[in-house]
Amino acid sequence: MRGVLLRAASRYPSVLLRTPSLGLRFRSGGAQKSRKRADAKPEPPRPPKRLSPSRTAYYARQTRTPELTPPLIPQFKSHEDTLSRFRELGPQWAKTSAARERLVSFGVSLDDARKLLSAYAAEIEGQFFDDPLVLAQYPVFKLGGADHLDAEVVHSQTFFKWIKTRAASQLGPSLQDAIALLTKISEAVTQKHVAEGFERARSIRRTFIMHVGPTNSGKTYHALRALAGAKSGIYCGPLRLLAHEIWERLNLGQVAPLWATPEQIAEAAKIKSSVDHPFARECNMLTGEEIKVVKEGAPLSSCTIEMLALARYRDVAVIDEIQMIADPARGSAWTLAVMGLFAKEIHLCGEDTAVPLIQKLVEETGDELIIRRYERLTPLIVEEESLDGDTSRLQQGDAIVTFNRTSIFALKAKIERETPMKCATIYGNLPPEIRSQQAALFNAGNTGYDVLIGSDAIGMGLNLKIRRIIFDVVSKYDGSSDRLLSTSQIKQIAGRAGRFGMQNPGDKPGGFVTTLRSEDLPVVRRSLPKPNTPVHYARLPIETGSILLVSALLPKNASTQTIFSAHMYAGELPDNYMPRTIPKLDTMSEFLDTRDLSLASRSLMMEAPFPWREFLVQDAISKLLKLYDDNSFVDLQKFLEDMGFDEKLRDVENAMRTGAKCSGEPFQPSRELRNLEAVHKMIVVYVWLSFRDPIACAEFELAQEIKTRLEKALHWCLEEMTFESGGQAAKGKGKDPMASIEFVQRRKKQLVTERLEERWVQRGMM
Ligand SMILES: Nc1ncnc2c1ncn2[C@@H]1O[C@H](COP(=O)(O)OP(=O)(O)OP(=O)(O)O)[C@@H](O)[C@H]1O
Secondary structure, eight states: OHHHHHHHHTSSOOOOOOOOOTTOOOOTTSOOOOOOOOTTSSSOSSOOOOOOOOOOHHHHHHTSOOOOBOOOOOOOOSHHHHHHHHHHHHHHHHTSHHHHHHHHHTTOOHHHHHHHHHHHHHHHHTTGGGSHHHHTTSGGGGGTTOOHHHHHHHHHHHHHHHIIIIIHHHSOGGGHHHHHHHHHHHHHTOOOOTGGGOHHHHTSOOEEEEEEOSTTSSHHHHHHHHHHTSSSEEEEESSHHHHHHHHHHHHTTOSOOTTOOHHHHHHHHTSOOSTTSTTOOOEEEEETTEEEESSTTOSEEEEEGGGOOSSSOEEEEEEOOGGGGGOTTTHHHHHHHHHHOOEEEEEEEEOGGGHHHHHHHHHHHTOEEEEEEOOOSSOEEEOSSOOTTOGGGOOTTEEEEOSOHHHHHHHHHHHHHHSSOEEEEEOTTSOHHHHHHHHHHHHHSSSSEEEEEEOGGGSSSOOOOBSEEEESOSEEEOSSSEEEOOHHHHHHHHTTBTOTTOSOTTSOSOEEEEESSGGGHHHHHHHTTSOOOOOOOEEEOOOHHHHHHHHHHSOTTOOHHHHHHHHHHHOOOOTTEEEOOOTTHHHHHHHHHTSOOOHHHHHHHHHSOOOTTOGGGHHHHHHHHHHHHHHSOOOHHHHHHHTTHHHHHHHHHHHHHHOOOBTTBOOOHHHHHHHHHHHHHHHHHHHHHHHHOTTTSOOHHHHHHHHHHHHHHHHHHHHHHHHHTTSOOOOOOOOOGGGGOOOEEOOOHHHHHHHHHHHHHHTTOO
């Protein structure tokens, strides 16, 4: 049975962008040492709570201008432009060691690899590609708009096409074996007719309704109304948090169905949200780690897009953040949804830059496309001045955006020490449950949590009661350097200010944007009117069938990196598509290849949400993989004890009860928070695996129980950090209407398998 599950689960291994940093250890003993308001503004929102005017060393440090690397995405304006860049860059690419070593890893001798690459470079220099009819047969045009990772893929795919179609006739007999091998590898991973692979979706004529416009323009609102009024339907979003929010709103009757008249909506608005509300719809939820079954076979469901089941018929489907179809790592889930959803009416919500690509994809599927454009519902005003580092100018309803965890907590500590305000925090490492709680504390308005400090995790979907967004920085570390935020990122984050219908009574609708430092304000001012980052290609997933085919052609000991590289670099794809890319594949491969895992297990583990980059859990990842590999069973309790996770959690729970020390040291919520976040991530991995391999990871209930305990402890730590820095821990927040939703949180073993098998059926594989 396990084999069957693994085979099914690895049909579309989505390989995530993670990298282990080796050699660092989790310490179980808690000894981890961490490390003039604008004249143009129409009306000040309300008298600000004044903060201390003093500026700390933190802000002094912030006054330096960081060295920024601008986004490196060349745009080619014309055919000639593209050709001349290709003539220059193609031969350079052919001389790189990466190109050579990749061929060697595919089983070609070093000597043959050199000869093939220099013959290819000579063809470019010898003007073979200058004929427009020849050039049109190669994917060279995809270099326009490509970043350096995609450019590498395009150069390589162009080379492989040349190998398949021309090299054999140009080169001597000694190279024919190498050409034949590379041709077979390329053919094994080539995908030609994407739309034809989805028979059920092709059996009906679908109508796409695309809602595009700026942030806070009501795109999702209109799509959700169609869903709430449908006989059957599904919402697919990019985040667990969003899937959860939609699940909650549908069950509590917070979305007016399309059929409701304005009078009915006004009448319903007088009734409190609950499962008995006249607009309430039964809706289940499915994410990678969680299934909430309100009712078996409920008409509606809400899921993260990777969990979408394609075979089941639905009247209405909503796909949120459609521009993510181009996301190198995750976009393939959006591509599958657009091409394969078996639904009569499909609503796509997102940025207008996705329109041209969706038009081409819908042309390919033969469906109908209706485009609805929206304008922002409330004004968004860039203030004339920055705060100039002066936190005394902060006001209730402000959200400061910064991308570094240390900055988040430095700001939180400073503001809470020097003012009566408390800060809610939302950042990527926090579990979605805690992010929701923090959002609720900030939105409530009467909890004392007047300021929000967050990373770009606040930028997507969440309805936050933010009056003003303040950028602490306008760059983000991308793993190698500080990069300026893209236009879309700045617009998405700034757009959180002044959400429609979320202002305080008496306030004018609308939001404001500024920066903490004056030198950053022009960047924000320039970005807001600019068009969003263009969306060029839909990403295609890697199919397990081709993984098996290609690994049979590659050398016996081929690494995970080689197998997945073959898919990215050797295939041929239709014009509108690019393969999903797998940055840091080399380091992830090193991690997996040190274990004697089967190909299916490796694919499964690459898809799992392992925090590969989290140095605190490097040992835990190794240990879990070893248990999985050696025993085919992960004893959760023992795993937690061996890693010191159990002790860590009990320590914090003890401190929660008694205020006592942790492992003999004074209790430091900031240190414990970081450890608990890391443990939580490992528990999420276990829960995720327990859906896909319920025999090896059988202790689902225990994992859920620990996860809930961890979330309580995390929430407590966040509140204690307020207390620690001079504020006061939050008090009760009133009755939660969510408590009225009854559901079974269940381990529905079959679901994931069914979902993947459905895809096999869809693609004619079963
Ligand atoms: N016609 C309307 N009547 C009442 N409320 C609305 C209406 N349109 C939008 N809203 C509310 O305005 C807010 C923003 O709408 P919505 O989330 O749909 O915008 P969006 O364009 O999808 O935003 P983003 O892209 O920033 O997520 C939501 O709280 C939504 O419920």
